[in-house]
Amino acid sequence: MKRNSKIPIWHPFTQHALQDEMTRIDRGDGAYLFTADGRRMIDAISSWWVVTHGHCHPHIVRAIQEQAAKLNQIIFAGYTHDPAEEVAQELLKRVPRGLDHVFFSDSGSASVEVALKMALGYWHNIGKQRIRIVVMQRSYHGDTIGSMSVGARGVFNAAYGPLLFDVISIPFPARGHEQTTLDALESACRHEMPAAFIVEPLILGAGGMLMYPPWVLKEMKVICEASDVLFIADEVMTGWGRTGTLFACEQADVTPDIACYSKGITGGALPLAVTLCRSDIFDAHYSRDRTRTFFHSSSYTANPVACAAAKANLDLWQDQKYRDRVASVATMQEQAIAAFRVDKRFANVRRTGTITALDLKTSDAGYLADIGPKLGAFFESRNLLLRPLGNTIYVMPPYCVTAADLDEIYAGIRDAADALA
Numbered sequence: 523m524k525r526n527s528k529i530p531i532w533h534p535f536t537q538h539a540l541q542d543e544m545t546r547i548d549r550g551d552g553a554y555l556f557t558a559d560g561r562r563m564i565d566a567i568s569s570w571w572v573v574t575h576g577h578c579h580p581h582i583v584r585a586i587q588e589q590a591a592k593l594n595q596i597i598f599a600g601y602t603h604d605p606a607e608e609v610a611q612e613l614l615k616r617v618p619r620g621l622d623h624v625f626f627s628d629s630g631s632a633s634v635e636v637a638l639k640m641a642l643g644y645w646h647n648i649g650k651q652r653i654r655i656v657v658m659q660r661s662y663h664g665d666t667i668g669s670m671s672v673g674a675r676g677v678f679n680a681a682y683g684p685l686l687f688d689v690i691s692i693p694f695p696a697r698g699h700e701q702t703t704l705d706a707l708e709s710a711c712r713h714e715m716p717a718a719f720i721v722e723p724l725i726l727g728a729g730g731m732l733m734y735p736p737w738v739l740k741e742m743k744v745i746c747e748a749s750d751v752l753f754i755a756d757e758v759m760t761g762w763g764r765t766g767t768l769f770a771c772e773q774a775d776v777t778p779d780i781a782c783y784s785k786g787i788t789g790g791a792l793p794l795a796v797t798l799c800r801s802d803i804f805d806a807h808y809s810r811d812r813t814r815t816f817f818h819s820s821s822y823t824a825n826p827v828a829c830a831a832a833k834a835n836l837d838l839w840q841d842q843k844y845r846d847r848v849a850s851v852a853t854m855q856e857q858a859i860a861a862f863r864v865d866k867r868f869a870n871v872r873r874t875g876t877i878t879a880l881d882l883k884t885s886d887a888g889y890l891a892d893i894g895p896k897l898g899a900f901f902e903s904r905n906l907l908l909r910p911l912g913n914t915i916y917v918m919p920p921y922c923v924t925a926a927d928l929d930e931i932y933a934g935i936r937d938a939a940d941a942l943a
């Protein structure tokens with residue numbers, strides 16, 4: 523297809539032939555975004571799930587400004603700095619007990635690659651042949667080759683299939699079918715001697731906001747433990763309050779062997795990620811033998827400005843006021859979706875913590891169905907930033923969202939159903 527306009531910037535997950543205009547945003551403040559053409563939008567998806575306390579939170583902005591003027595980048599091999607040390611210390615106080623080491627990187631995908639490399643490095647360094655990874659169907663772990671390999675296969679990665687490595691898949695624990703998932707995991711762990719199992723705890727995000735209960739997470743951990751399969755929790759999306767607790771694993775009383783956090787780690791202000799692990803994984807790499815080094819880095823590992831933002835975010839979580847907001851958003855969200863639970867135009871109306879999701883009943887389902895962009899355009903016209911996954915509409919607001927904002931968001935969703943269902 524020949525294009526007739528100049529397109530200098532190639533946007534992510536965007537089909538430019540179908541969408542040539544991008545909404546230009548000038549400014550963000552709390553739950554609001556201000557467009558160049560003078561509109562105020564409500565950010566109902568936290569700008570792709572990253573903004574937790576609202577855009578441009580003054581405490582985080584100040585920390586960034588101060589750090590940027592002091593030390594804004596330093597090689598992290600052989601060197602360290604206060605912001606990274608403070609973030610590591612504060613993180614270790616708050617993550618599930620048993621996670622003892624922090625490895626920094628700069629995106630969720632990278633934190634997953636690091637997790638996979640830690641797992642394989644562990645088995646390699648203790649001299650055991652365990653290389654396979656168990657994954658859950660419909661999962662999403664990122665868009666790099668390794669993270670795509672452990673994620674759902676489909677139209678998003680069909681072209682790259684030849685580069686992706688083989689994994690063992692178990693089904694999503696749909697309600698009433700949890701035992702099938704647990705049996706499949708147990709069988710994989712017993713018979714295939716995998717290196718690790720990677721999973722999004724409690725909610726599969728990009729896979730369609732699919733939710734499952736804490737007891738299933740707990741059982742999956744027990745099964746992995748019984749066969750010494752490393753348990754990797756990808757909390758890139760679920761971390762930082764989204765599921766109602768700081769981290770989703772807390773609700774199942776699970777300490778993963780390896781955990782990935784990113785997105786909200788800086789409150790959504792700057793890119794940063796961490797992969798945490800238990801001591802035995804670190805110890806398997808600890809040696810006077812240089813070949814056992816953990817061979818991973820990125821140029822901006824533990825960038826001081828990003829770490830200062832993360833430290834500021836951790837300060838906010840110290841404050842009961844910010845923790846209370848999570849509970850209050852969860853309550854407001856439950857109240858807001860109550861009416862949709864009995865609305866026949868919607869199915870699977872669901873909530874975990876601060877996240878709600880509902881499926882618009884339509885013959886036109888699936889991620890690539892036209893209903894997704896149509897809904898998106900409708901919400902845009904209502905000054906709502908919502909980006910449905912196909913016919914699945916979800917609301918994942920920053921925690922400063924008000925009841926009035928939520929009223930506006932759900933009125934938009936109701937009207938979208940009137941207009942498009």
Ligand SMILES: *Cc1c(COP(=O)(O)O)cnc(C)c1O
Pocket residue numbers: 629630631632634662663664665722727728756757758759760784785
């Ligand atoms: C967003 C996401 C990732 C990838 O994070 P990026 O920062 O976009 O690379 C990985 N895992 C999960 C569960 C995610 O939601």
